[in-house]
Amino acid sequence: MGNNEENYVQEAFDSNWIAPLGPNVDLFEQAIEDYYSDEMHVAALSSGTAAIHLALELLGVSAGDEVICQSFTFSASANPIVYLGATPVFVDSEKDTWNISPLLLEKAILDRIANGRKPKAIIAVHLYGMPYKVNEIEKIAQHYNIPVVEDSAEALGSSYKSKKCGSFGDISILSFNGNKIITTSGGGALLSKNKEIQKKAIFLATQARDNAPHYQHSSIGYNYRMSNVLAGIGRGQMEVLDKRVAARRENYKFYKECLGEITQITFLEEPKNFYSNRWLSCILTPSFEVREKIRLSLLEDDIEARPLWKPMHQQPIFLDCPSYTDGTSENLFDRGLCLPSGSNLEKEDLERIVSLIINNIPKQ
Numbered sequence: 001m002g003n004n005e006e007n008y009v010q011e012a013f014d015s016n017w018i019a020p021l022g023p024n025v026d027l028f029e030q031a032i033e034d035y036y037s038d039e040m041h042v043a044a045l046s047s048g049t050a051a052i053h054l055a056l057e058l059l060g061v062s063a064g065d066e067v068i069c070q071s072f073t074f075s076a077s078a079n080p081i082v083y084l085g086a087t088p089v090f091v092d093s094e095k096d097t098w099n100i101s102p103l104l105l106e107k108a109i110l111d112r113i114a115n116g117r118k119p120k121a122i123i124a125v126h127l128y129g130m131p132y133k134v135n136e137i138e139k140i141a142q143h144y145n146i147p148v149v150e151d152s153a154e155a156l157g158s159s160y161k162s163k164k165c166g167s168f169g170d171i172s173i174l175s176f177n178g179n180k181i182i183t184t185s186g187g188g189a190l191l192s193k194n195k196e197i198q199k200k201a202i203f204l205a206t207q208a209r210d211n212a213p214h215y216q217h218s219s220i221g222y223n224y225r226m227s228n229v230l231a232g233i234g235r236g237q238m239e240v241l242d243k244r245v246a247a248r249r250e251n252y253k254f255y256k257e258c259l260g261e262i263t264q265i266t267f268l269e270e271p272k273n274f275y276s277n278r279w280l281s282c283i284l285t286p287s288f289e290v291r292e293k294i295r296l297s298l299l300e301d302d303i304e305a306r307p308l309w310k311p312m313h314q315q316p317i318f319l320d321c322p323s324y325t326d327g328t329s330e331n332l333f334d335r336g337l338c339l340p341s342g343s344n345l346e347k348e349d350l351e352r353i354v355s356l357i358i359n360n361i362p363k364q
Contacts, residue, residue: 001236001237002240002243003239003240005233005235005236005237008232008235008236009232009233011023011024012024012228012229012232017228018229020206020223020225021225022231024228024229024234025228025231027231028232028234028235029044032189032191032238035238035241036166036167039193040166040167040193041192041193041194041195041197042190042191043190043191043198044188044189044231045205045226046187046188046223046224047186048151048173049076049079049175050222051174051175051189051201052151052173053080053083053224054201054204054224055171055173056080056081056086056120056121056149057084058171058201059147059149059171061081061084061121062085062086063084063085063086064085064086065087065119065120066086066087066112066117066119066120067081067086067088067121067123068091068105068108068122068123069081069089069091070090070093070127071090071092071312072092072098072311072312072328072332072333073127073151074309076175077123077151077153077312078090078123078312078318081123087321087322089112089119089322089323090313090321090322090324091104091325092323092324092325092326094133094328095328097130097271098128098130098328098329098332099124099127099130099131099132100124100137101326102136102140104325104326105122109144109146112322118146120147121147122141122148123149124150124169125153126151126155127309128276128338129154129158129181129276129279130268130270130276131158131160131275134161147170148169149169149171149173150169151173152169152173152174153173153180154279155277155279156241157241157242157244157277159275160275161273166191167193170192171197172191172192174188174191175188176234176237180279181244181245181277184231184233184237187230187231202225203219203221204219204221204224205223206221206225207222207223208220208222243343247345248277248278248279248341249277249278251341251345252278252281252341255281255283255350255354258350258354259283259358264285266283267281267283267284279341280339280341282308282336282337284335284336285335285336286362288334290362291307291335291337294337294356294357294360295337297356297359297360298353301352303353303356305338305339305340306337306338308337309329310333311325311333313325313329314330339353339357340353
């Protein structure tokens with residue numbers, strides 16, 4: 001937490017404005033819009049998952065449709081596709097950023113079109129804070145006239161060619177879940193350059209209540225708006241976002257300086273014009289066995305480290321969905337490890353982690 005979160009939450013209590021909506025929600029949305037230089041219109045929501053759900057609905061996705069989704073991601077990127085009765089079509093990653101592969105994306109689109117199943121949308125993810133190949137993905141999406149939902153849940157504070165992540169998609173989403181670079185405990189946001197999309201999102205997120213003195217509904221809506229209390233936390237968190245990004249990047253720098261000379265460990269480097277918030281610092285080990293040896297050794301010393309995301313096309317619930325893969329994400333999952341990356345880690349914590357990793361790397 002920063003310095004002002006408690007003050008803004010106290011304002012909500014003092015005014016007895018605890019329910020969803022309220023001054024903190026408006027001011028939190030304004031703070032996000034200010035961060036994007038008023039380029040984006042923002043709707044503060046209950047979660048990033050809710051934002052993806054609304055984004056897909058606003059793009060016209062419905063039962064029987066197909067939506068392309070990056071396979072190497074958390075399940076929240078894909079689940080909302082199923083909420084709407086549509087089918088996920090999973091596309092593997094490329095090695096430079098670990099994000100959706102432009103080559104496989106175009107292959108998937110052409111194959112789905114050949115089968116009479118043109119995708120209704122593309123969900124592209126900035127994984128672990130590393131931007132996806134924006135220019136390549138945009139070029140393909142525009143060529144085939146397919147809108148992009150930019151999943152920037154892990155990438156607030158990241159940028160591509162000096163432009164902030166969260167400002168590229170036809171609709172973009174953020175997450176403020178408890179594990180993100182800034183948090184509102186639980187929460188998210190939908191962003192669009194189109195003011196009408198923001199207004200429609202807010203309408204759907206507040207139970208789609210018609211403009212009438214009584215409760216009247218002509219559409220199905222959702223209870224997806226952020227509460228005034230949590231938005232107070234968000235206001236304070238936005239004030240320290242740059243510090244949080246700097247702390248995460250310092251974590252990565254420390255790990256890289258201490259482990260970078262070990263040939264059996266590799267890092268995800270920033271390509272030219274890519275700037276990652278380094279939400280999580282991740283390493284690749286030589287094998288599944290080495291990864292597990294390191295992870296279990298850390299766990300024995302009460303340090304949590306997790307494997308990279310298990311690809312969606314390998315998840316039991318999605319095994320029957322179409323997928324276009326080349327083994328990249330499966331290899332990353334087998335060998336990769338997310339290291340402790342919290343913004344409040346001390347140097348002593350980082351040194352302890354590094355020492356354990358070095359002690360569990362096989363000698364060559």
